[in-house]
Amino acid sequence: MIDFLVIGGGIAGISAGARVAPLGETIVLEAEAHLAYHASGRSAALFEETYGKPTTIALNRASKDHHFSAHGGVLSPRGLLLIGQPHETDAFDRDCQTMSLTRLTMADATTLLPILDTATVTMAAHHSDAWDIDTDKLIQDFARDIRTAGGTVATGQRVTSITRTTAGWDVKTPAATYQARTLINAAGSWADQIAMLAKITPLGLQPLKRSMARIAAPGGHDPKTWPMIFGPGETWYAKPDAGALLVSPADETPVDPHDAWADDLDLATGLAAYQDYVTEPVTKPISSWAGLRTFAPDRSLVLGRAADDPAFIWCAGQGGYGMQTSPAASQLIGDICAERTSLLDPKTVAALSPKRFQ
Numbered sequence: 529m530i531d532f533l534v535i536g537g538g539i540a541g542i543s544a545g546a547r548v549a550p551l552g553e554t555i556v557l558e559a560e561a562h563l564a565y566h567a568s569g570r571s572a573a574l575f576e577e578t579y580g581k582p583t584t585i586a587l588n589r590a591s592k593d594h595h596f597s598a599h600g601g602v603l604s605p606r607g608l609l610l611i612g613q614p615h616e617t618d619a620f621d622r623d624c625q626t627m628s629l630t631r632l633t634m635a636d637a638t639t640l641l642p643i644l645d646t647a648t649v650t651m652a653a654h655h656s657d658a659w660d661i662d663t664d665k666l667i668q669d670f671a672r673d674i675r676t677a678g679g680t681v682a683t684g685q686r687v688t689s690i691t692r693t694t695a696g697w698d699v700k701t702p703a704a705t706y707q708a709r710t711l712i713n714a715a716g717s718w719a720d721q722i723a724m725l726a727k728i729t730p731l732g733l734q735p736l737k738r739s740m741a742r743i744a745a746p747g748g749h750d751p752k753t754w755p756m757i758f759g760p761g762e763t764w765y766a767k768p769d770a771g772a773l774l775v776s777p778a779d780e781t782p783v784d785p786h787d788a789w790a791d792d793l794d795l796a797t798g799l800a801a802y803q804d805y806v807t808e809p810v811t812k813p814i815s816s817w818a819g820l821r822t823f824a825p826d827r828s829l830v831l832g833r834a835a836d837d838p839a840f841i842w843c844a845g846q847g848g849y850g851m852q853t854s855p856a857a858s859q860l861i862g863d864i865c866a867e868r869t870s871l872l873d874p875k876t877v878a879a880l881s882p883k884r885f886q
């Protein structure tokens with residue numbers, strides 16, 4: 529019998545595994561052939577401290593030091609530029625306030641983004657405190673922490689059955705059966721399905737599809753130093769990516785859990801929105817993808833022991849923040865498993881607990 533069995537080899541499961549592995553024997557099971565195949569391999573990889581609900585912002589803040597310094601750090605400077613047109617004043621003002629952005633003249637904004645169309649864009653604001661996350665390194669660092677502590681990460685292991693026993697759980701994959709005292713559910717979009725396999729009450733997690741087009745650097749520019757660009761109210765966004773530009777319609781289409789792909793119409797919507805703000809014509813995408821951002825009904829993460837069984841721990845509902853919140857979210861899972869007091873404020877811990885849905 530092992531101590532901790534983690535289901536899910538995305539950022540949630542790998543980071544949680546890294547925190548519990550020093551506490552007892554740990555195995556992380558991932559259904560796919562490699563880690564981070566689903567949402568965790570498809571993100572925009574941004575760290576923006578003010579992004580999300582207050583509980584998420586608390587986790588972002590508590591994660592920042594780890595992102596900067598653990599294993600040499602995973603952040604590099606990006607900055608965030610909000611640009612708006614005359615009809616978007618209300619959303620623009622709201623975003624400026626929420627994200628503590630400094631208003632810029634159009635001349636200054638054009639220095640940051642040379643393709644800015646000053647014929648249509650009349651408002652711009654910026655802050656430099658937004659960062660690119662090296663998500664591959666983040667995941668590999670956590671995976672190494674698991675192995676260093678004596679834990680195991682097993683891919684190609686889809687959990688198909690979960691049975692409660694007096695001592696813990698019997699968990700089956702087509703290849704093996706595992707016995708564990710504590711189960712950590714980090715199955716992303718499938719977390720409610722894992723709960724139902726274990727006869728735990730599901731929480732109503734909803735996967736929302738988000739799409740991304742990758743286009744060549746506009747007009748031959750090198751976008752390496754451009755900031756992340758947002759339309760007011762997160763109506764679209766664009767981000768430099770290894771010499772190209774990612775453009776997303778910031779879509780949120782409710783779907784069942786699946787291996788998501790980008791719909792042409794969604795991509796076209798995003799590219800048309802972006803086109804309205806810039807001078808260079810949109811070119812055919814080099815590639816595209818979609819991923820599922822999975823939210824609890826109140827859009828806060830769900831971190832803690834299930835109300836109906838303390839040996840079942842939720843690590844789910846990461847939504848659009850799973851990368852940036854992972855150090856603090858996983859630390860909370862580790863603290864709960866070690867019965868340690870969290871450094872997060874108790875109100876935040878309660879607002880993240882699955883017991884809030886009781």
Ligand SMILES: Cc1cc2nc3c(=O)[nH]c(=O)nc-3n(C[C@H](O)[C@H](O)[C@H](O)COP(=O)(O)OP(=O)(O)OC[C@H]3O[C@@H](n4cnc5c(N)ncnc54)[C@H](O)[C@@H]3O)c2cc1C
Binds near residue numbers: 539566575715
């Ligand atoms: C387009 C897009 C942009 C984003 N941008 C950002 C961003 O800029 N910053 C940020 O912080 N976040 C961002 N996110 C969100 C972030 O990617 C997610 O919150 C995070 O990846 C969720 O991680 P996860 O481990 O919960 O889910 P996943 O990565 O989906 O991992 C869950 C894993 O569980 C496995 N699994 C499911 N069922 C089973 C089973 N029965 N047995 C074994 N394994 C199973 C799955 O195969 C999967 O690999 C973005 C997401 C998308 C889609």
